[in-house]
Amino acid sequence: xREVRIVPLKRGGIFATIRVDDFVYQVARLSSxxxxxxxQDLSKLHQPPNDILFxxxxxxxxAGARQRNEKSPDKIRLVIGFTAAAESGAGxxxxxxxxxxxxxxxxxxxxxSSDIDLELEIAAFARPAxxxxxxxxxxxxxxxxxxxxxxxxxxxxxxxxxxxxxxxEAPGDPVCGLAASLGSVKETAMFVVRRGCxxxxxxxxxxxxxxxxxxxxxxxxxxxPIIPFAHGYRREAEPGVAGWSTVMSVTQSCQSSCPRQNKxxxxxxxxxxxxxxxAQTHDNARVLIQQKSVVAGFYPDPPATQMEHTSGTPKLxxxxxxxxxxxx
Numbered sequence: 566x567r568e569v570r571i572v573p574l575k576r577g578g579i580f581a582t583i584r585v586d587d588f589v590y591q592v593a594r595l596s597s598x599x600x601x602x603x604x605q606d607l608s609k610l611h612q613p614p615n616d617i618l619f620x621x622x623x624x625x626x627x628a629g630a631r632q633r634n635e636k637s638p639d640k641i642r643l644v645i646g647f648t649a650a651a652e653s654g655a656g657x658x659x660x661x662x663x664x665x666x667x668x669x670x671x672x673x674x675x676x677x678s679s680d681i682d683l684e685l686e687i688a689a690f691a692r693p694a695x696x697x698x699x700x701x702x703x704x705x706x707x708x709x710x711x712x713x714x715x716x717x718x719x720x721x722x723x724x725x726x727x728x729x730x731x732x733x734e735a736p737g738d739p740v741c742g743l744a745a746s747l748g749s750v751k752e753t754a755m756f757v758v759r760r761g762c763x764x765x766x767x768x769x770x771x772x773x774x775x776x777x778x779x780x781x782x783x784x785x786x787x788x789x790p791i792i793p794f795a796h797g798y799r800r801e802a803e804p805g806v807a808g809w810s811t812v813m814s815v816t817q818s819c820q821s822s823c824p825r826q827n828k829x830x831x832x833x834x835x836x837x838x839x840x841x842x843x844a845q846t847h848d849n850a851r852v853l854i855q856q857k858s859v860v861a862g863f864y865p866d867p868p869a870t871q872m873e874h875t876s877g878t879p880k881l882x883x884x885x886x887x888x889x890x891x892x893x
Contacts, residue, residue: 568827570667580663582764589764593664596657616743617774617786618704624748626777626792627859639861641772642688644726645879646707646717648697650734651760658881662690664760665732668768671827675769675812679829679850683857685772688724688867691717691882697733700740704757707731708745713884720882727863728775729755730768742767744774747786748856751863766812766827773813777856778829778849784815798830798847799823800839811841813849829853 568584578594591603645665655661669685676683693716697703706712707729717729741762746753756771779786781797790796801820802808808823810816811830816823828834830842831850842848881888 570670572663572667572670574663576659580667582667584764591764593656593660596659601656615786616740616771617747618701618708618743618745619753620747620787622746622753623787623791624746624750624753624777626748626856638682638684639857640684640686641728641857641861642686642724642726642864643728643730644689644691644717644720644724645687646691646693646714646720646729646731648695648703648731648733649692650697651732652692654734654736654760658692661732661760664763665768668763671766672769672772675766675827675829676853678827679831679834679853681829681850681853681857683853683861687879688726689720689880689882691720692884693717694884697735700733700735700738700743700757700759703731703733703735704743704745704755707755707757708753716882716884720880721864723882723887724880725864725867727751727754727860728772730772731755731757732760733757734761735759736761741765742771744771747774747779748777748791749775749860754860754863766825769812769827773829773849773853776853776860778813778852781810781814782846784818792852794844794846794848795852796830796842796847797849798842800836807837809836811836811847811849 571579571581573579574594578600581592583590594600647661652658652661655664672685694713707714710718721729742758744756754775758767758771777792777795779795781799797811797813799810799814800808808821810823810825811828816825826836828836828841829850830847832840832842832844832848834841
């Protein structure tokens, strides 16, 4: 099972990821101009099933949801907050932007393979004056606007962003990501991801929670599903047949290796010649198709006058004022 992405960078060099089963090789360009090669074993990452900050919140999906044949394009605008530790760990601001952009490009690839007409757009970046400690604490501080976390919220209001995503380093934290809620309202549309977990599709995974997508039933976030078919799908390995799982599945509880694929559970799409889900229980593609417009509608589109003065490069917000970013 191989996934290959090679992206030429405007500032020179490339950003590339090559995935072979549980191993990911990444070529990145640091802010100094140096190209570096790294290797990561995704089987060493731990994504526990309890990656919802407020699992007790039962947010009902929008009534009159879209049906599978009622596709229409939706755009979710995101503010990407990041800590100083994440920026340093990536090798500088430009290198961090490369990693985030690649995570979003991978999310777009996953949507395309499941006929989900959804676009993610970076509305702005935000560098709050914040000292991180853990994924859980970072999301709690973001939600309650503590410890300098007012800045991503200010950027969200100014740029009409539907969702806030915060990137942390947290190298000793066993949690790869955390969403505020399963399903969302404007006030809970936020999540935190560890930078070192991007290769495990954690960005699309945590955003998926905000659109009502849950884990495989064995590792569901809540005991009683809000949407009966809103589960990921996991294919256990058998002699001569490799195991695999979809974007929203938890892989650590597999009996043997079942690497997470960049695909959504769906009974009408296949992986390795087999359906990726069932209509009754495992159809997160249908969940996203039906509910994506809810999250995409938390804020209206920016005013036309504001868009006219936007160069196409997202702005960087800092505690001392808004800065225009350089092209990367």
